[in-house]
Amino acid sequence: MTRNPNEVSKQFWIAFVLDVAVGILCIFHQGAIAYRYNLQPLVIHHSQEMCMHNSQQLPEDFKAFEQQILQAENQIAKATTELFRLEFILDRICHEIQDSLGFDFVNISLVIPASNTIEAVHGIGIGKNWVNRARHYLEDDPELRDIQADIVKECHTEIIAGHNERFDSWIFETFDHHNLVRIFTPIILMRDESGKTLEDWFEQYDWQENFVPNHIGTEKQHTIITMKPIPGYAPPKVIGSVEAGYENCDTKITHQQAIALAKLVAQRSLDIRKARLRYVLETVAENARHILRADFTTNTVANLRGFNTCRNGMNTS
Structure with a gap:
């Protein structure tokens, strides 16, 4: 059976968008996991008190960051579904x-x-x-x-x-x-x-x-x-x-x-508009921007906490 070239092209682009969206989210998700297991900020001095403080505080930041990724996944999945409609x-x-x-x-x-x-x-x-x-x-x-x-x-x-x-x-x-x-x-x-x-x-x-x-x-x-x-x-x-x-x-x-x-x-x-390829790509880009901002904010807060903890440890030693 002969396939409509326009339909083949449409299916190709839908598959391409799915690959791009999943790829972007995988990158950010891997970044979140890396962040989770590399909690120690760049500091000059470590103390037992500082490490305990970080282990208590940083997972909360990670959970908020991970939640943003899950929300982005849901938004992109919803937008991509509209392409088929x-x-x-x-x-x-x-x-x-x-x-x-x-x-x-x-x-x-x-x-x-x-x-x-x-x-x-x-x-x-x-x-x-x-x-x-x-x-x-x-x-x-x-x-x-x-x-x-x-x-x-x-x-x-x-x-x-x-x-x-x-x-x-x-x-x-x-x-x-x-x-x-x-x-x-x-x-x-x-x-x-x-x-x-x-x-x-x-x-x-x-x-x-x-x-x-x-x-x-x-x-x-x-x-x-x-x-x-x-x-x-x-x-x-x-x-x-x-x-x-x-x-x-x-x-x-x-x-x-x-x-x-x-x-x-x-x-x-x-x-x-929501059923067009352009909208899906805009959704992917917008969520990527949000995640990048969240990642920057989270790491900045983590480093500031680590710096302050280090400074306090040095002052009391």
Whole structure:
């Protein structure tokens, strides 16, 4: 049986992440064990009292350090597990959009940073037809962009009936998109000024006031909807796009539908982020930083205790 090259590649990268994560944790765990059995700090003078003091105090520091490693293992294992659920998560989002908003089809495309592209990865209805077929570079020049790349670069929502010059001509003709009306909206992550990802910003955002439509003067429906920035927040990070619509181009996609779609996609963007390889690597790196800080603090405290004990022993001898 022929295997899908994309599936093989995905499995390779998942295995690679697991190896990296386990390797990092093994290094830190071995460091913790080495710390446990090399408790004596670098001191000039040893006394029986100092050794007893160290044997009583240092294991407590080690236990706290070891606990951090165990917590890191659990967080990385949980994050890695999500990699296997990406297909399920995308399918659930597609059906949720279709069921709640009544669209005939839905397609999800994701940004692939390594290749600087956006690629169709999952769809339902006719939206599944261009999965693994639609792949476009995120061009800086607007004249060279496909519609999906334009949505990512401009971070706006767009409703288009029929043809548009930014559509992939091969996909448009091959799958007969002449009679479609579609809405494209970015999958975004919102962050504060420190870079921390916010989880519930879409609940406080005034969509009616800040999601502004601009109707383009053409015979068929064409609307560009811009999103006003939120004061105090960093610019949105776009990780993909959602395309949904009807097979009859005379069907209207309303502004209320656009708001509902953008809000739902914003809500589900965190699930998508957590199922991506990049998030797992970020989790590994963040836990490694925490462990390094803990290791530095623990050894510093241990050495200070040893130094003070040594000094006290010298003063009483």
